[in-house]
Amino acid sequence: MTPEALREAVLALLGTIAPEVDLEEIRPSADLRDELDIDSMDFLRFVVQLEQRLGVSVPEADYPRIRTLDRCVAYLAEKGARELAPGARPEARS
Amino acid sequence: MAELRMPSLGADMEAGTLVEWKVKPGDAVRRGDLVAVVDTDKGAIDIEIWEDGVVERLLVPVGTKVPVGTALAAVRGEGAPEPTPPSAAAPEVAAPAAASPPAPTPIAPAERAPATPPAPPAGAARPRASPAARARARELGVDVGSVRGTGPDGAVTIADVEASAAPRGPSPMRQAIAAAMARSKREIPHYYLAADVDLSRALAWLAEENARRSVADRLLPAVLLLKATARAARAIPEVNGFHVDGAFRPSEAVHLGVAISLRQGGLVAPALHDVDRRPLGELMRDLTDLVTRARKGGLRSSELSDATLTVTSLGDLGAGAVYGVIYPPQVALVGFGKILTRPWAADGRVEARPVVTATLSGDHRVSDGLRGAQFLAELARLLETPEDL
Numbered sequence: 001m002t003p004e005a006l007r008e009a010v011l012a013l014l015g016t017i018a019p020e021v022d023l024e025e026i027r028p029s030a031d032l033r034d035e036l037d038i039d040s041m042d043f044l045r046f047v048v049q050l051e052q053r054l055g056v057s058v059p060e061a062d063y064p065r066i067r068t069l070d071r072c073v074a075y076l077a078e079k080g081a082r083e084l085a086p087g088a089r090p091e092a093r094s
Numbered sequence: 095m096a097e098l099r100m101p102s103l104g105a106d107m108e109a110g111t112l113v114e115w116k117v118k119p120g121d122a123v124r125r126g127d128l129v130a131v132v133d134t135d136k137g138a139i140d141i142e143i144w145e146d147g148v149v150e151r152l153l154v155p156v157g158t159k160v161p162v163g164t165a166l167a168a169v170r171g172e173g174a175p176e177p178t179p180p181s182a183a184a185p186e187v188a189a190p191a192a193a194s195p196p197a198p199t200p201i202a203p204a205e206r207a208p209a210t211p212p213a214p215p216a217g218a219a220r221p222r223a224s225p226a227a228r229a230r231a232r233e234l235g236v237d238v239g240s241v242r243g244t245g246p247d248g249a250v251t252i253a254d255v256e257a258s259a260a261p262r263g264p265s266p267m268r269q270a271i272a273a274a275m276a277r278s279k280r281e282i283p284h285y286y287l288a289a290d291v292d293l294s295r296a297l298a299w300l301a302e303e304n305a306r307r308s309v310a311d312r313l314l315p316a317v318l319l320l321k322a323t324a325r326a327a328r329a330i331p332e333v334n335g336f337h338v339d340g341a342f343r344p345s346e347a348v349h350l351g352v353a354i355s356l357r358q359g360g361l362v363a364p365a366l367h368d369v370d371r372r373p374l375g376e377l378m379r380d381l382t383d384l385v386t387r388a389r390k391g392g393l394r395s396s397e398l399s400d401a402t403l404t405v406t407s408l409g410d411l412g413a414g415a416v417y418g419v420i421y422p423p424q425v426a427l428v429g430f431g432k433i434l435t436r437p438w439a440a441d442g443r444v445e446a447r448p449v450v451t452a453t454l455s456g457d458h459r460v461s462d463g464l465r466g467a468q469f470l471a472e473l474a475r476l477l478e479t480p481e482d483l
Contacts, residue, residue: 020357022242037357039410040314041385051309060304060312 001082006054006073009083013049017042028069054081095150097165098143103134103398104274110134111159112166121149123169128394130166135270136362138391139398147171223250234259267360275419282337282425283458286417289470291477292438294447299480307375315433317377319450320405321483322476323428324348324369327403330469332461333426333454334403342425342460351401351421352381354388362388363404363421364397374483409433415451425457426466428473 001009011023018036026035033043043063050066051057056079058066066072100110114131123129123143130141150168154160222245223231223238230252231238241258243250264272296318304312327334327348335344348370351363364384369377387393401421407430408416416429431451438447452473456466476483 018357020244033410041316041382044312044314045382047312048310057309060301 001077003073003077005083006076006081007069009054009081010050010069010072010076013046013053016049017046026069030069031067032069032072033067050076050081053084055084056081096145096147096169096171097153098129098141098167098169100132100160100162100164100166101141101395101399102162103132103139103395104136104270107134107162107270109159109161110139112154112156113138114156115152117149117152117167119149119151123147123149132395135266136360136398137267137356137393140392140394141166142394142396143169145169145171222247223255227252227255231255265360267356271361274421278419278422282420282422284420285456285458285463285466286453287456287463287466287470288415288417288451288453289467289474290436290449291452291474292440292447293433293450293477294438296477296480297433297448311375311378313374313378314381315409316407317374317381318477318480318483319407319430319452320350320352320366320369320381321372321374321377322473323403323405324350325476325483326469326473328370329472330461330465332465333428333456333469335425335460336402336423337425337457337460338423345402347402349400349402351404351424352384353404353406353418354385357389362393362398363401363406364388364393365399365401367400403428405430409450415453417453418455420455420457425460426469427455429453429455 011026014026014032014036015021015023018038021036026032032038032046036042038046047058047063047066054076056076058075062075065075100112103110110132111134112130113133115129116131117123117127117129124146125144126142128140129143129149132139132141147169150170152167154164154166160166223241223243227250228238230236231241231250234255236255236259238250238255241250241254244254245251293315297315300313300315300318307313331344332342334348335342337343347368349365349367350369351365353361353363355361364387366377366380366384372380384393384397401424403426404418404421404424405428406416406418409430409432412432414434415431418427418429420427429452431453433448433450435446436449437444438449440447452470454466454470456463
């Protein structure tokens with residue numbers, strides 16, 4: 001996936017977690033938890049979505065690498081993220 | 095013939111508005127079935143029925159606000175004979191005032207507003223808003239053009255307009271919280287204890303456990319804290335139950351109220367049931383489901399009234415410790431602050447360990463500091479052996 005497509009996909013997932021936030025206003029290098037006012041449970045739901053929709057399982061140790069929009073997009077690109085159809089089973093990959 | 099009555103869904107609730115019936119006369123219902131939706135200061139709550147039977151008559155029409163205790167429906171117990179046709183003696187409930195939106199007034203074309211993010215479809219210079227939304231906007235002094243629309247195609251809805259209006263005094267939820275907290279402080283003599291708990295073993299165990307689990311089954315530290323709290327409450331029953339009619343009634347079960355902040359502001363503390371007895375994975379799934387429903391609607395009446403002890407965790411927000419206010423008629427509140435890496439002395443050495451400050455707010459009519467301290471000590475002990483939780 002291109003970085004732009006990845007960015008759009010990540011923003012779409014974040015939109016389901018924080019629906020009232022204007023996604024265009026997210027600063028790409030700011031901590032997502034502050035930008036979106038989300039807690040650890042919301043963040044875990046985001047990580048679950050990354051696996052189910054983009055096929056990338058993020059180990060807990062790698063959480064710091066997905067804390068900002070820019071870092072998250074870079075990490076997903078590195079791990080070969082690709083859009084999965086809803087309901088598709090992600091292959092095991094880390 | 096039994097009656098389904100408007101339940102009390104909180105210490106301070108006086109009335110609720112019936113917004114939806116999920117059953118109709120003739121439907122069979124089982125204990126625990128969701129039969130209606132009621133709107134309260136805490137949002138829309140699903141009402142459960144407490145016995146098996148057949149719905150005989152719905153007594154309150156949709157849209158009516160009624161006091162707690164009002165009969166909402168007549169339910170025939172299983173095996174009871176069908177009654178003769180109802181007489182006119184059934185109490186009439188006043189029909190709700192018409193709640194239709196004001197009739198649309200013609201909008202002058204000069205009201206074109208600038209496009210604002212998210213941008214309306216290309217070529218549209220004027221944000222779409224229903225006449226009702228525009229009317230509400232005029233009523234509230236809101237510029238429709240500056241409101242972000244969440245309706246179809248970015249249209250501005252009444253809710254969007256209301257959300258955008260200048261604050262006009264406390265919301266119903268804020269008033270409800272204010273009333274409950276003021277009552278608590280008036281009536282309950284609070285004492286406060288704090289204990290620092292070393293979470294190094296618990297978090298190490300959690301990291302290993304999560305590495306074994308699939309992403310969707312990962313556990314948050316919160317479930318460890320909740321389960322340890324519930325098991326400690328088993329050991330020290332004076333923190334678990336209700337103070338009613340001048341006496342303490344300990345609860346047989348431990349249903350933890352989980353304080354959940356709502357994204358639009360406000361707070362609700364629905365119950366997770368039997369926390370001491372359930373496996374961590376199940377607690378995690380139920381906690382996630384509870385938080386989702388607390389924020390989106392769909393909490394059940396039993397969840398709002400069943401908590402025997404409430405837990406509040408402000409760790410994600412950075413508060414070191416929370417000294418909270420007890421929710422009457424409960425007799426204690428457990429608080430957890432942020433898990434911080436701190437210097438910790440053990441085995442004659444000082445090293446960095448993850449530590450959380452656990453607090454107990456206790457009702458001094460029911461427990462003394464000694465019992466409260468024993469509760470916190472037990473909580474700390476349980477968190478040191480996470481594999482047993």
